[in-house]
Amino acid sequence: MTIQKPDKTHGWRGSADLWIDAAYEVLIDGGVEAVKVMPLAKALGLSRTSFYWHFTDREALLAAIIDRWEAKNTGNLVARCTAPAGSICAAIFNLFDCWIDEDLFDSRLDLAIRNWALTDAGLRARVNAADATRLAAMRDMFDRHGQDGRLAMIRAHTMIFTQVGYYTMQLGESITERLDRMPLYVEAFTGQAPSKAEIAEFYARHGHDA
Incomplete structure (x- = not known):
């Protein structure tokens, strides 16, 4: 450090x-x-x-860190879920921006907060509330694109569990490797293959050559 x-x-x-x-x-x-x-x-x-x-004290500093985590990680995730998208695949790519851009979603901070919450009941409640907010935003994203309600929730759970598991395992996968696999993740999460144009747009905003 x-x-x-x-x-x-x-x-x-x-x-x-x-x-x-x-x-x-x-x-x-x-x-x-x-x-x-x-x-x-x-x-x-x-x-x-x-x-x-x-x-005022150390607790106030810790509270400020938690506030930053909520504003950045949960706030940006919800914003990406509600960003304009012409299809469910494009919507998932919008969300996937969070998994690529640390300015949108800080996975190291998310993991640190979750580890901290294991020994802090008050923070555990805030993590649970944040997860509920994130899940609702993902579910609503599927709903807007015609997904059945129960299936939308299962797919939302699958996405959030996959992402939390991904950074918890600290696999060390390169950004290039992640980007190459993301169109297949989109298909796995939606049951639809993204179009070449949707893939190209996603890659372009992350400076990735297909």
Whole structure:
């Protein structure tokens, strides 16, 4: 883990985002128990007092990380599920943008949050709520494209279970390998083969040559 010390002037207290970014790196690498104020302050080259300028306590910092996770991962996933699409295959490709673009969906943070939730009942409830929101967005996506209600839910469950299992197993698959296989995943999840045009559009926005 490397936390970049910021450039600063005398008396500078940093920013809330700076502390959250540093805590994020520690959470990803060492779990929630490793997120402590003094080590973060030392890594950033700031004082403990600077931390309390932005947060009331460690719990407030942890809450900010959770809020970032919900806004980014769940928020972007729902947005991709509701993006305009001419077919169910195109809609699934929209969702698959999340599995390729870390700016849309941070799989490392999602895994860290899930691991943390194993020992935190309150966070477990928020993870369950986030999963319910994600599943509903996927189900509604299938519904909009004429899928039967029960089948839509099963397919939504299959997609989310597959993705969580994928990053939990940390397979180390390259982006190129993932992109090459995604048209077949679309077919597996929808029962329909995507068109050449839909595949080409998906590949183009990720800079991938078929």
